[in-house]
Amino acid sequence: MKTKNERLTTIWNLVNDYAPDNQEKLLELLRTKGFNITQATLSRDIKQLKIIKSPNAEGNYIYITTGQNIYANRYNGKKEKSNLSFTGFISLEFSGALAVMKTRPGYAMGIASDIDLCIPHLILGTIAGDDTILLVPREGVDRKKIKETLEILIPAAKTEN
Amino acid sequence: MKTKNERLTTIWNLVNDYAPDNQEKLLELLRTKGFNITQATLSRDIKQLKIIKSPNAEGNYIYITTGQNIYANRYNGKKEKSNLSFTGFISLEFSGALAVMKTRPGYAMGIASDIDLCIPHLILGTIAGDDTILLVPREGVDRKKIKETLEILIPAAKTEN
């Protein structure tokens, strides 16, 4: 019998190739590849692979993989823990609807990317140079919320009160 | 009674703030905000908002929003349609395990970004300059597959046969 790892790899590839709309379909595909498991096990595999069922453009549901595990690090609003430890942070200041973050040289792109990844619901987008990031908050998101959230994500920002 | 749009906005915000683990929980939150709907309607709203249920780091399921609708454009392997129309593409050539794409000046970053977004299962990553993109394919993904897929996504690449 094939190993579990082989099965997980196969599942991953099948999802990418077929974007099945439910687990039964995927299960059939798996059988054609010689993997005989139950729906229960598939459900567990899917959870482990962080494969998700997503509404697509056509109004249907499909299973898709999440590339680089985009969501694994997304901040979920719980204060308990942040698995990110930004480095390079220097300061955060606001001007009108915008915010500007200063970083150590070369860190701007990386940190901006992390921000895009973690709090897209607060920040519409970022533009990073070498040591400066322009943050464009979403409409209706106030400075306080952004400041508080970043203080959780970036320990170094805590001293900035 | 509040409008549907107000409701959708509220749902979006509640999901971001509470990352609820099922629709019933979210339904309760909605009630506290004065929206009285059934779970069926919530299910439809969630679909419309492209909110997804995702396994998180702790091994649980939570509902999360998808920022900029990351998945809306992800290529799902079906040939029928591509809703992307890249511009600026010039050429694609391979060298060893790598591929190099040439673009019109200034387009490299944008196209590279689109590639990252659309075919992360084929391409491990890209590095873009101003008019050149280095593509690093995933192990086991062959040139043919990449070429074929890009030809679907980038009409201009079709003439490159």
Next chain:
DNA sequence: AAAATAGGTGCAAATTTATACAATTATTAA
């Protein structure tokens, strides 16, 4: 204005997915 079409919703049922439990197998520690 009337008719036609589209959008929105609840209800109930069907479908789909997750999981408690028990059993089995693999791994690690003693």
Next chain:
DNA sequence: TTAATAATTGTATAAATTTGCACCTATTTT
């Protein structure tokens, strides 16, 4: 090697989610 612990899985079931249908309301067309 044996005991202890951790992983893996199927079965059956519970839980969760989606959807067909009917009805109602809003919008558009004639």
